[in-house]
Amino acid sequence: MITEDHVGEVQQQYQLGEAFAHQLDHQDPLRELRHQFNMPTTAEGNEEYYFCGNSLGLQPKLAQQYLDEVLTNWAQRGVKGHFKGNYPWLPYxxxxxxxxxxxxxxxxxxxxxxxxxxxxxxxxxxxxxxxxxxxxxxxxxxxxxxxxxxxxxxxxxxxxxxxxxxxxxxxxxxxxxxxxxxxxxxxxxxxxxxxxxxxxxxxxxxxxxxxxxxxxxxxxxxxxxxxxxxxxxxxxxxxxxxxxxxxxxxxxxxxxxxxxxxxxxxxxxxxxxxxxxxxxxxxxxxxxxxxxxxxxxxxxxxxxxxxxxxxxxxPPILSLAAIRASLDTFAMAGGIKPLREKSVKLTGYLAFLLANELSGAISIITPKHPIRRGCQLSLKCHTQQLTGKQLFEQLEAKGVTTDWREPDVIRVAPVPLYNSFADVYQFVHILKAIMQGNANPSINHNLLVAK
Incomplete structure (x- = not known):
């Protein structure tokens, strides 16, 4: 069975403050993968803080190229596309x-x-x-x-x-x-x-x-x-x-x-x-x-x-083309192992910030030990000022995309392919400002991608 001492993982030492998020992103060997995805934007034109990959992952930029290949093959060859082209459909x-x-x-x-x-x-x-x-x-x-x-x-x-x-x-x-x-x-x-x-x-x-x-x-x-x-x-x-x-x-x-x-x-x-x-x-x-x-x-x-x-x-070849784009993007990371290593750090950092910035106001029901959880942390709100659903809705209004699940959980999933440590920092910063009643928290969009 999995136990707390079953895995000899070195616990990451985290620090408070925006500069530390910048430092973690600078040290991240996978930081450039973010640029392989199309990031949603707010009405103001800023990139969203997107933590909803556990519901719908973001679009790899390769997807349009691979879909276009299928469409071009169809346009140029018709039924012969099943057997001809670089990626014929019959064995796709x-x-x-x-x-x-x-x-x-x-x-x-x-x-x-x-x-x-x-x-x-x-x-x-x-x-x-x-x-x-x-x-x-x-x-x-x-x-x-x-x-x-x-x-x-x-x-x-x-x-x-x-x-x-x-x-x-x-x-x-x-x-x-x-x-x-x-x-x-x-x-x-x-x-x-x-x-x-x-x-x-x-x-x-x-x-x-x-x-x-x-x-x-x-x-x-x-x-x-x-x-x-x-x-x-x-x-x-x-x-x-x-x-x-x-x-x-x-x-x-x-x-x-x-x-x-x-x-x-x-x-x-x-x-x-x-x-x-x-x-x-x-x-x-x-x-x-x-x-x-x-x-x-x-x-x-x-x-x-x-x-x-x-x-x-x-099978529907257009859908398979999008999957091929995703798998080729995973290959850029070197497979699941380095992504999992980053994921453990991302969720650990998020848990650290929540414990230090919002202790008592937010609880995490997801297991504490890294081997017992994946990307997602499931949060519950414990304040009289607003419900969990209201908190979720206010996050959405501030350009933060998470996921609400009845009856009382906000699911937050920092995905290592495209989420940064700065994303995590800003999420907690915005969350804290909302819970303290600050309608206009200061958001540093320049930290979205580490320079």
Whole structure:
């Protein structure tokens, strides 16, 4: 299990004051990556302070170039664009596989970009949720993202199992915000013979808590339980080792930390030990059929013996082009490891400033230890002068984009690809001024990008 002393990380020493933010940005080896993104601006023409990459990542500048390439190929070649050009459309999804597999700690044969997140969860449960009279329960967290609940409940109903019978909820202890991983392991031990599937988040969307998927998977497999993971808030955010952790399947969207545009094509991981089993039940479509005979138009489905065998239809190439732009931008950073190192410093700096500047007025429900959280800190407001929602709205009016989640949390996500330490400093400066009743805090927009 993850413990506070499990990782020998050197705790960053932070200081108050604007000059220190400037110093951190000057020392940041990834600072130039910010210029690879289009930054939203306010009505006054200033760059926003954008901390909403956990909801929608910013647009990589490469995206327009790569989309234009597809549009030009279409304009010049029509249907022949499937087979001609530098990036022909027929194998386009394959151009993404190796880099995406690297980001999630997978073998290339285990990863495919297809569909949307919830569609992929349904497809995975078709293959991996096989209830019996004795083993029929699905474990899911009580406060999972609603779409995951809908998917689970409808899958149970498809098998004639009611929600009351089939759903086993994981809840924090009374009065607490976070899941206790010991409780998860105890549930696996006590109820494991009845559990068919555990579906958990890599990072919990509301609290920002990172779960120890490796250990949970080890315990679940000892009891014969399938493990699936929703990586919507984890892919492109934290280091993952899906293959080594032996996870059965995982699904993620690509529009949050993967910066690939609203509603962009999602990703799917199926462990290597499963992908070669072409007898697994699945919903089939022709893009999952053997490539060598796909265009012979036979009616006997022969699945590709990789994750591609779960594809249904040919994917939207314009969306894949935006994902390719994002992955190439990640490559400029040298992959997820250096980004994660910067992320730990960014969130640590934000937590330090909040503790020193707004102690008692703002609390953080996200775990304190860096290994137990990703980019996001989830904040609660504790003042009589204004509610959390009012604080969120006033931040928005000051050019600060965060994310509000009912009932009472402001989610703030400094993303290492494009957020600076100066962004973090200015966020706390503006937040403090609002809470002190200063309607016009002094904002130094020159600190947005370290010189």
């Amino acid at each position: 999804h394959e151009f993404l596989t190796e880099q995406m597999a690297s980001l999630v700690g997978a073998q290339p044969c285990e990863v495919v970009m297809m569909n949307s997140l919830t569609v992929n969860l349904h497809l995975m449960m078709v293959s991996f949720f096989n209830p019996t009279a004795e083993r029929f329960k699905i474990v899911i967290e009580e406060h999972a993202f609603p779409s995951d609940h809908y998917a689970v409940i409808s899958q149970l109903a498809h098998h004639g199992i009611s929600e009351a019978e089939g759903v086993q909820l994981l809840s924090p202890k009374p009065g607490e915000e976070l899941l206790d991983e010991v409780d998860i392991l105890n549930l696996i031990e006590s109820e494991g013979d009845k559990i068919a599937l555990i579906l958990l988040p890599g990072v919990q969307y509301y609290t920002g808590q990172v779960l120890d998927i490796k250990v949970i998977t080890q315990h679940a497999h000892r009891k014969g339980i399938i493990v699936g993971v929703d990586l919507a808030h984890a892919a492109g955010n934290i280091e993952l080792q899906l293959h080594d952790w032996n996870v059965d399947f995982a699904c993620w969207c690509s529009y949050k930390y993967l910066n690939s545009g609203p509603g962009s094509v999602a990703g799917c991981f199926i462990h290597q030990r499963h992908v070669t089993n072409t007898q697994l039940k699945r919903f089939a479509g022709w893009w999952g059929h053997d490539k060598t005979s796909r265009f012979e138009m036979v009616n006997q489905f022969q699945p590709i013996p990789t994750a591609e065998g779960w594809q249904l239809s040919n």
